[in-house]
Amino acid sequence: MKEMRSSRRAFLGAIGAGLAGATAGCAEPKSDRSIEGSSIRDINRENLADGSAYTDVYEAIIDSVTQVRVFGVDDPRTGEEGRGQGSGFVVGDRHVVTNDHVVAGGEDADLQYINGNWTSTRLVGTDYYSDLAVLEVDHVPDVATPLSFAEKRPVVGQQVAAIGNPYGLEGSMSTGIVSGVDRTLDPPERDFSFPNVIQTDAAVNPGNSGGPLVDLGGEVIGVVNAASAENIGFAISAALSRRVVPALIDDGEYRHAYMGIGLRTVDRLVAEANDLPEAAGVIVTDVVPGEAAADAGLEGSPRTVERHTEPVPVGGDVITALDGEPIPDRHALSTFLALETSPGDTIAVDFWRDGTERSTMLTLGARPPVE
CATH class of the missing domain: 2.30.42.10 (PDZ domain)
Structure with missing residues (x-):
């Protein structure tokens, strides 16, 4: 496993250097949309197009991105019990990061990896003030390499990709740039602000919440957040996530x-x-x-x-x-x-x-x- 992680990181670094010149979605009750599809499991892998450097990033980290399905969520349209869904990604050996608002109010949550494997979870910790949550999972596929949070600060114009499950469409990817940094985001129905937020023009939709916004080296520069507007999405920064996530794993909470x-x-x-x-x-x-x-x-x-x-x-x-x-x-x-x-x-x-x-x-x- 250690050797696999090292080679994958080297591969990501190479494709990031070789390219020439998400993030907001939200958990919601099951959509009435009839769209369904799979990005990898049912595709004939023969005679494929060449793709691009973005394809290489996608192939290198998609095994680590999960679909999160939350049960017991009240459907705001009917008041009856419904189902929420969002995205997440593997960190460490048995933990998955997602948004607090994806799992909030749910009674149970399952994860599905892109290879089709399902796993049950337990909630380790949530932080309302950063909209981050950590789940412990019963199963992580061998191919799911834990993702890491970027140490460097993002810059405007940096190329990024948002990977997640908009409208439950597993393994979707959108690309764009960092279109703004150092934002303060006033989330709806919350009487405080999220600091140090990253802005992107990568297309995101309901269901992208909790998924990674990654750079071309495959490092997570932000965790996709719920608030968005036309052609603008936001992500909780890696800098804040690096402080909050370890505390949630160790203590179940983070003190701001x-x-x-x-x-x-x-x-x-x-x-x-x-x-x-x-x-x-x-x-x-x-x-x-x-x-x-x-x-x-x-x-x-x-x-x-x-x-x-x-x-x-x-x-x-x-x-x-x-x-x-x-x-x-x-x-x-x-x-x-x-x-x-x-x-x-x-x-x-x-x-x-x-x-x-x-x-x-x-x-x-x-x-x-x-x-």
């Missing part, structure tokens, strides 16, 4: 650093209303009593004024740096907390108050569990 504030990026309107020297930083709109920011003495905005029919917070502390790292906007703050800190860490907070630059020390708490 938490300041306990509401915030808004300082734009021109906020800067003008608060007589700030520049439109940069984040203004504290609310402080949660008893949490880290309150203990550190940070203050929220006591009032708002209307500018161009928009309420603009006035009077709150404006955070400009955390531990010496500039914080130009809310994305920078959430990414710093997500990737650089843990609950219990004490950090320096630089901020403006009443026209004066100040600093305080703040000991981070843990984001409260979902009720």
Whole structure:
């Protein structure tokens, strides 16, 4: 097995170097669509076209991508028990990564590999705040090499492929580029944001959720997430996944650093209303009593004024740096907390108050569990 993994990684590296110049879908009850099909098992492997470097990537990692079928999910259309479906991929010896929202609310989940093998699972851990989940499986085919999360940060224009099971069509692949990085995603029906999200124009659809967005070396740069728009998809970054997934495997949960504030990026309107020297930083709109920011003495905005029919917070502390790292906007703050800190860490907070630059020390708490 070790030799097989090494040779596969070498093969992926070679095809990634040789190419010349997903990601969002969602679990849903079983579709009424009548489309069915298989990408590999029933294909006559004789007299095939040559394909491309993308074909080589697909063939090298498809055995490690699974279809996830979740039972006991309430069908939002009928209120009756239905079935959800999504995607996942093998990490480690007996674990599969998928999205939290793919398995949330389900009573049971089965996985199917592209070779047709089925396996039962048990839920190891989920994290609502990163939309990641880990399943332990009873069976992993010998050919399913565990995928790894990329160490390098993705760049705009990088070629990628999303592999998964849109509408239950197993083993589907779409290709594109990284069309944006360092995004903050506000998921529907959740009162927080996903930080450090990757944006792609690779086509994704319901059922792609939880599948890998891979580079041409076969490394996972992101886990496909539910939110999408026309020609735009998103993925939870490898950087965040590298922190969350091992904790889910070891402890069944992941504790996110938490300041306990509401915030808004300082734009021109906020800067003008608060007589700030520049439109940069984040203004504290609310402080949660008893949490880290309150203990550190940070203050929220006591009032708002209307500018161009928009309420603009006035009077709150404006955070400009955390531990010496500039914080130009809310994305920078959430990414710093997500990737650089843990609950219990004490950090320096630089901020403006009443026209004066100040600093305080703040000991981070843990984001409260979902009720």
